[in-house]
Amino acid sequence: MSSLSRELVFLILQFLEEEKFKESVHKLEKESGFYFNMKYFEEKVQAGEWEEVEKYLSGFTKVDDNRYSMKIFFEIRKQKYLEALDGQDKAKAVEILVNDLKVFSTFNEDLYKEITQLLTLSNFRENEQLSKYGDTKQARNIMLIELKKLIEANPLFRDKLAFPTLKSSRLRTLINQSLNWQHQLCKNPRPNPDIKTLFTDHSCTPPNGPLAPAAVNLPVPAVGKPAAYPALGPHGPFPPTAAAANANALPGSALAGWMANASASSSVQAAVVTASSMPIPQPQAVSIMKRPRTPPTASGMVDYQSPDHEQLMKRLRPAQSVEEVTYPLSRPQASWSLDDLPKTVALTMHQGSTVTSMDFHPTHLTVLLVGSTNGEIALWELVSREKLVSKPFKVWEGGSSRSLPFQAAASKDSVSVNKVAWSPDGNFVGAAFRQHLIHLYASHGGNDLHDHVEIDAHVGAVNDLAFAYPNKQLCVVTCGDDKLIKVWDLSGRKLFHFEGHEAPVYSVCPHHKENIQFIFSTAIDGKIKAWLYDNMGSRVDYDAPGHWCTTMLYSADGTRLFSCGTSKEGETFLVEWNESEGAIKRNYTGLKKKSLGVAQFDTTRNHFLAVGEDGQIKFWDMENDNILTSTDAEGGLPGLPRLKFNKEGTLLAVNTADNGFKILANTVGLRYLKVNEAPSFEALRTPVESAAVKVSGSSAVTNASAVNCKVERSSPVRPSPILNGVDPMVRSIEKPRMVEEVVDKAKPWQLAEILDPAHCRLVTMPDSTDTSSKVVRLLYTNSGIGLLALGANGVQKLWKWARNEQNPAGKATASVVPQHWQPSSGLLMTNDVSGVNIEEAVPCIALSKNDSYVMSACGGKISLFNMMTFKVMTTFMSPPPASTFLAFHPQDNNIIAIGMEDSTIHIYNVRVDEVKSKLKGHQKRITGLAFSTNLNILVSSGADAHLFLWSIDSWEKRMSIPIPIPSGKAPTGDTRVQFHADQLRLLVVHETQLAIYDASKMNWIRQWIPQDALSAPISYAGYSCNSQLIYASFCDGNVGVFDADTLRLRCRIGPSTYLPQPILTGSQAVYPLVIATHPHEPNQLAIGLTDGSVKVLEPTESDGKWGATPPLDNGLLSGRTASSSTTSNLTPEQMQR
DSSP: OOHHHHHHHHHHHHHHHHTTOHHHHHHHHHHHOSOOOHHHHHHHHHTTOHHHHHHHHTTTOOTTSOHHHHHHHHHHHHHHHHHHHHTTOHHHHHHHIIIIIGGGGGTOHHHHHHHHHGGGSSSGGGSGGGTTOOOHHHHHHHHHHHHHHHHHHOGGGTTOSSOOOOOTTHHHHHHHHHHHHHHHTOSSOOSSOOOOOSSSOOOOOOTTOOOOOOOOOOOTTTSOOOSOOOOOOTTOSSOOOTTSSOTTSOTTSHHHHHHHHSOTTOOOOOOOOOOOSOOOOOOOSSOSSSOOOOOOSOBOOOOTTOOOHHHHHHTTSTTBOOSSSOOOOOOOOOOOOGGGSOOEEEEEEEOSSOEEEEEEOSSSTTEEEEEETTSOEEEEETTTTEEEEEEOOOOOTTOSOOOHHHHHHHHTTOOOEEEEEEOTTSSEEEEEESSSEEEEEEOSSSSOOEEEEEEEOOSSOEEEEEEEOGGGOOEEEEEETTSEEEEEETTSOEEEEEEOOSSOEEEEEEEEETTEEEEEEEETTSEEEEEESSSSOOSEEEEOTTSSEEEEEEOTTSOOEEEEEEOTTSOEEEEEEETTTTEEEEEEOOOOSOOSSOOEEEEETTTEEEEEETTEEEEEETTOSSEEEEEOTTSOOOSSOOEEEOTTSSEEEEEOTTSEEEEEEOHHHHHHHTOTTOOOHHHHSOSSOOSOOOOOSOSSOOSGGGOOOOOOTTSOOOOOOOOSSOOGGGGGGOOOOOGGGOOOTTSOOOOEEEOSGGGEEEEEOTTOOOTTSOEEEEEEOTTSSEEEEEETTSEEEEEEOOOSSSOTTOOOOTTSOOEEEOOTTOOOEEOOOTTOOTTTOOOEEEEOTTSSEEEEESSSOEEEEETTTOOEEEEEOOSSSOEEEEEEETTEEEEEEEEETTSOEEEEETTTTEEEEEEOOOSSOEEEEEEETTTTEEEEEETTSEEEEEETTTOOEEEEEEOOOOTTOOSOSOEEEEEOTTSSEEEEEETTEEEEEETTTTEEEEEEOOBTTBOSOEEEEEEOTTSSEEEEEETTSOEEEEETTTOOEEEEEOGGGTSOHHHHTSSSOOOEEEEEEOSSOTTOEEEEETTSOEEEEEEOTTTOSSSOOOOOOSSEETTEEOGGGSOOOOOHHHHTO
């Protein structure tokens, strides 16, 4: 059904509700499956109308659709069974047991037997697990809580639980508009047309000739309109009327609460939104400001996939935990101490001008972005104490600001930086200036900045800048002295501007809740406003404490809102807001009553607040009004210091009065910076000097507080050239050393080599070895608690880690042997291989995002398996040609890209069982597919050693390139592709090489060729979950762990680590064919071997990681050649000679 047809159904539902056709409303809801009316469902459950409950549910899901659906139906039928027993109606109980509950015995026979045994008790409460069962009403209410959580978690109900926001009587309005249009087209329009029917088009035929057109105002009897209809409650079916309360307030939202509490004199002005091609969805009638629901830890659900008899019976009680179905967790109340606060001065750096703004990189926790009053933007690497980048202010050539007045203003050194900020993905930097400009820089690797776009943003100063994701598109939000808030895309195109403030806008705070994107803004008159990305004006008009300059920030988990501001009289206010009411929840004490200027603040770890005031940094526990502690950072701070935490809260940057900044650290932060064990400054220098460095103080650092390493701005330290063969064109994409990978340069680096099982953690999957069927595909489940292997014989095996005393978290780990999981039916997930030559078949597999289904093939038809029952749900795409690779569309699980043996790619829609597009270009079978939502492309690789780029929108080919094959090697074998987490860099794997490409331009960046200890052909490779490592397996049994950005080998895992001696010395070579990397643990990998076995490896707990990052040196590493840890120095052209 088309989108417009779907919307028409909603309009009809609204009409039926307004006309009180109750039964019709719910029948249409069920038959269309577009809207699940939770309120109606609750009423039927509480009334015990079980037949209607299941009938209504059947319009949205069936018992065996997924594990959530199965548990929903089980809970309902279990309650019906218990009520029959409670009423001593044994005959009815037996009927329910046989007709309704029998279906669940397939999944757990023991549980079914336990339920059956309840028939033998005179009162089922004699069963210990059911002893707390109350009366019927209480039991139904308890069950209803669980049903609602299951429905909300069930992907089949996604987008079906909220009714769209519609104005009252929307269908009548559309009909009136249509009649008006028809009346305008009348040849002889009458001033008061008589509308008697909607079955035919309207037409006026007056006898006295044509009259001027008049708008149709239908009489009430023609198309009646009720005054009102039921308001939208938590699960109400329809939204309130447009006239309700405040027309500008978002229905049902906490922002409406802010409006309700605003002063009567507050004005709400309409926003002016510029034309834009960027579609922004209308907000749903949900509370966008409330905290996430925190369900109780109790649940009466049964985990059908657990074989543990005792655990199953315990879960019959209404107060046990659900293991399979997961819900949002409550905020953990972690223990903390004052030592968690970064208060020790670790570094003092000289910037050269007063520091006005700072921001730490979101993932590289020791990379600091600094803006200053002279307009300079600087990038510092704190571990090496280097200023990596210095960008003095200038108007960019061809930029947006070439006016003479601006050039004159710039020459007077008045272009101060007001704000610098990293984008959430760390790929862009924004800088807002005092003179109406913003600059955007690209920074793919975190250690360099490239001019991206200059925007003439505001009239006067740009006071604040922040990044946001409206409609999943990275944008920049700015505000300025011109009283406006504006939203820009990364090309510099203005998407929106919002007006409504009556004074210059001081700060912006973009945020999102429950998929609703919004912006808080504050002005220098103390007004707080909130905006959605639409044309409906401000949703909030409220007064900030102090009625002057205020900044707003959310806690790291996005659930708590704080603000800090100073009044014109100099009194500073730090408060927490109650979002649902628009009122101050907590007022923190300990701040001065008189300050010159505006105090700045920051939050960290969901627990601490810090404010710069009175030449100090003051700290608060979020849960306590009183000040916790303070520090003057050994002096030298300005009266109102500016400060910024890194993401983990281990480092705190604060500006100084002498044109510099200090870095404060806690114990963990000191380890990051290696302060307590730092070598002399000369030892920190790279082998090749690129600039002179002046050092004040002692050359050896003996304690944290004594560090005073000043780098003169006039002589910035630049990263040294890379001398060991890495293509220099890609240095901009390299990242600085990660926090956990800082190399102690006082010690020579050595390649880590794991050659013994005792040197790592290792576990072999039970029942995995099958010499007749090698492991050809291997996947972790997306939840990270299971491992799925596809054998060459088409059989899939699943292992799961159970939650027990050994493994209380129930996570995948090499320290615990998992369970070879099968349903009680004993079914195997077996692909159709009839008539298939197993030796020539190319197996393929893909797993749905919610782990409910797996799709696979092994030379035959593609089969869709239910992961809970192992049943084949459907088969499709019968050969020839056979499928060779499967990939789910990242934004639509119903769309699958299927690589074929005949070199084509089919874009297949599962729901309608139809091939939407067929992509042609490769000359041999497809061996790899990878989507990038950032670039909006699909990359394909084939056995022809070519890469193709396809547009996701049109499925048209954008470009194709051959991969450079080393001299003397044949362009044969599989080529695989995988995107880096940034969705920009692309890993290309061939038996002859590992290569990294910039996928935006398909530029070849660097390449590694098998050599020295790792000289065998590559059998498989893939990124770790955080894309900082690449794991590669080789045909001689070795596994290499590489730094993902530099392709430098950091660890070699020899086959003797995971293979017993008899196999190592046997005649049959055993080696990994496939590698799977854990979705949450970057140092955990699984390997699938040619003998059918599957093994999981992790570093020892004491090591915690696979080796250390090799230094960028001159080619010699600890007396051994560095060739096996360096990248190729050949160009693509040389590679193909």
